[in-house]
Amino acid sequence: MTTTAASQQTPRTWQVSSEAQALLEKFPPRLVPGAWPRTRESRVVLEYRMAAAPFRGDDSQSRCHRNASLQAVLDWLELYPGQSWQQRWEATAVGHDGRRDWRLQMLADLAAAGLLDRHPGYVRKILGTGLIQLIGGDYLRPSLGWLMATTSPLRIANEMAKVRDPEGIAELRTARLAGTVGDSTMIPAIEKIALVMAAKGGLLRNVTIGDCLELMRVSREVFPGPTRSGRHSPVFYQLLHSTGLFPSDAPPTVRMFSPVFAGQVPVEQLVDRYQVACRPVRDLLVDYLRERQPAIDYGTLTSLATTLVLWFWKDLERHHPGIDSLRLSPETASAWKQRIRTRVVRSRRADGEITETTVERDTATDALTTVRSFYLDLAQWALDDPARWGPWAAPCPIRATDIQHKKMNSRRKARMDQRTRDRLPILPALMEAVDRERKAAAGRPAGSSPSRPARRNLHRRRRHLATRPARPSLTAHLGRGTRHQPPS
Numbered sequence: 001m002t003t004t005a006a007s008q009q010t011p012r013t014w015q016v017s018s019e020a021q022a023l024l025e026k027f028p029p030r031l032v033p034g035a036w037p038r039t040r041e042s043r044v045v046l047e048y049r050m051a052a053a054p055f056r057g058d059d060s061q062s063r064c065h066r067n068a069s070l071q072a073v074l075d076w077l078e079l080y081p082g083q084s085w086q087q088r089w090e091a092t093a094v095g096h097d098g099r100r101d102w103r104l105q106m107l108a109d110l111a112a113a114g115l116l117d118r119h120p121g122y123v124r125k126i127l128g129t130g131l132i133q134l135i136g137g138d139y140l141r142p143s144l145g146w147l148m149a150t151t152s153p154l155r156i157a158n159e160m161a162k163v164r165d166p167e168g169i170a171e172l173r174t175a176r177l178a179g180t181v182g183d184s185t186m187i188p189a190i191e192k193i194a195l196v197m198a199a200k201g202g203l204l205r206n207v208t209i210g211d212c213l214e215l216m217r218v219s220r221e222v223f224p225g226p227t228r229s230g231r232h233s234p235v236f237y238q239l240l241h242s243t244g245l246f247p248s249d250a251p252p253t254v255r256m257f258s259p260v261f262a263g264q265v266p267v268e269q270l271v272d273r274y275q276v277a278c279r280p281v282r283d284l285l286v287d288y289l290r291e292r293q294p295a296i297d298y299g300t301l302t303s304l305a306t307t308l309v310l311w312f313w314k315d316l317e318r319h320h321p322g323i324d325s326l327r328l329s330p331e332t333a334s335a336w337k338q339r340i341r342t343r344v345v346r347s348r349r350a351d352g353e354i355t356e357t358t359v360e361r362d363t364a365t366d367a368l369t370t371v372r373s374f375y376l377d378l379a380q381w382a383l384d385d386p387a388r389w390g391p392w393a394a395p396c397p398i399r400a401t402d403i404q405h406k407k408m409n410s411r412r413k414a415r416m417d418q419r420t421r422d423r424l425p426i427l428p429a430l431m432e433a434v435d436r437e438r439k440a441a442a443g444r445p446a447g448s449s450p451s452r453p454a455r456r457n458l459h460r461r462r463r464h465l466a467t468r469p470a471r472p473s474l475t476a477h478l479g480r481g482t483r484h485q486p487p488s
Contacts, residue, residue, distance in 0.1 A: 029210035069130030098149025101352030128153035157194035168204025189236035333397030372398035
């Protein structure tokens with residue numbers, strides 16, 4: 001089923017760790033002034049500068065596209081009031097939401113003013129080139145959030161390497177080639193640094209620690225919740241740190257801003273991050289998680305909090321405002337189970353409109369099991385401590401027949417089998433590579449030793465194995481539903 005997205009859900013508040021907050025206070029970001037000399041230049045001076053190197057295209061076709069797109073963007077900005085190009089950009093209001101396609105509003109404005117003398121489809125394709133010229137020339141400084149969310153323009157690092165700071169971007173790319181991290185990680189890292197230069201102005205050497213911290217903070221605010229692992233990657237900061245641009249007191253990493261290295265937070269914060277409206281239920285969830293905490297690891301605790309607070313209770317509050325009891329009516333329970341079995345996938349069509357497609361959720365059975373365990377635990381604990389847990393004991397809305405373990409296991413096996421079938425075609429190539437390496441190893445002299453990088457990697461591996469903590473015993477994972485009993 002496909003429907004048009006009527007409105008975006010309000011993202012939950014991002015909670016920063018104490019270490020990250022201390023860094024933000026110690027290293028504040030640069031402030032963007034309201035105006036600067038370049039953005040006050042007239043259109044005549046701007047066009048003269050853009051027609052010369054390094055802004056001009058390398059060939060006649062490129063020069064034609066760059067000039068046509070620049071003229072269209074300038075015509076559009078001049079429709080709005082302002083004493084500078086930045087003020088006109090802010091007057092358009094398109095920089096407030098990067099998920100909106102700014103090109104649609106621009107085409108509408110130009111058409112209404114009678115300035116759209118070319119085919120709209122052609123103009124829309126080249127508008128990103130015109131805007132990126134103004135950004136690279138430091139006439140416009142869009143916000144970091146807008147630059148990270150917009151679909152046009154892209155590849156700002158290439159423009160910065162051409163017109164703003166060739167030496168600085170070249171140094172980053174040299175560091176990328178000298179490192180051991182793959183291009184899939186380093187190229188987005190260089191792009192993030194270019195976004196800081198675009199939003200704050202200046203060259204690579206002008207990027208500050210506070211600018212990087214602000215980018216990490218904005219990234220978490222623009223893209224809250226589960227997302228691609230590389231979205232909030234701090235590799236860009238480590239790349240800058242390795243070039244020696246930062247002072248000696250600069251932190252070697254900002255991983256505390258990454259959701260992967262967020263550190264452990266108290267149970268209260270795990271619940272409060274979802275802003276539960278009903279205070280008694282919020283306190284119950286905190287007490288329940290605190291009871292379960294001694295018997296489970298932190299990863300399981302966070303997963304439990306996400307399922308019970310976000311997927312279960314917060315979903316009920318969103319669809320049934322004012323709900324304050326765990327005793328659910330059959331209609332309410334049935335509607336929730338239907339929602340948890342599906343999820344919405346958002347996609348952007350060619351015309352910029354966002355659509356929502358409902359697909360089946362793979363983790364629905366796990367969520368149903370967690371909620372059923374929550375109700376059964378409360379019922380069992382109410383027998384031991386009626387005064388504390390008795391008021392919350394309620395019939396479980398999840399029946400045993402709702403949890404289809406056989407179907408879940410069958411689908412999991414089907415996905416595993418499909419992965420095996422996808423990899424079978426490359427098995428001969430893998431065997432050939434292994435055989436080639438085996439023959440090469442057999443041809444080496446018996447007394448030869450590994451190379452220096454190989455010895456270094458072997459040493460790191462041995463040190464990692466020596467310092468790695470022991471895996472928890474099986475009994476540590478058998479505490480579901482058991483409460484921590486204080487020593488007598």
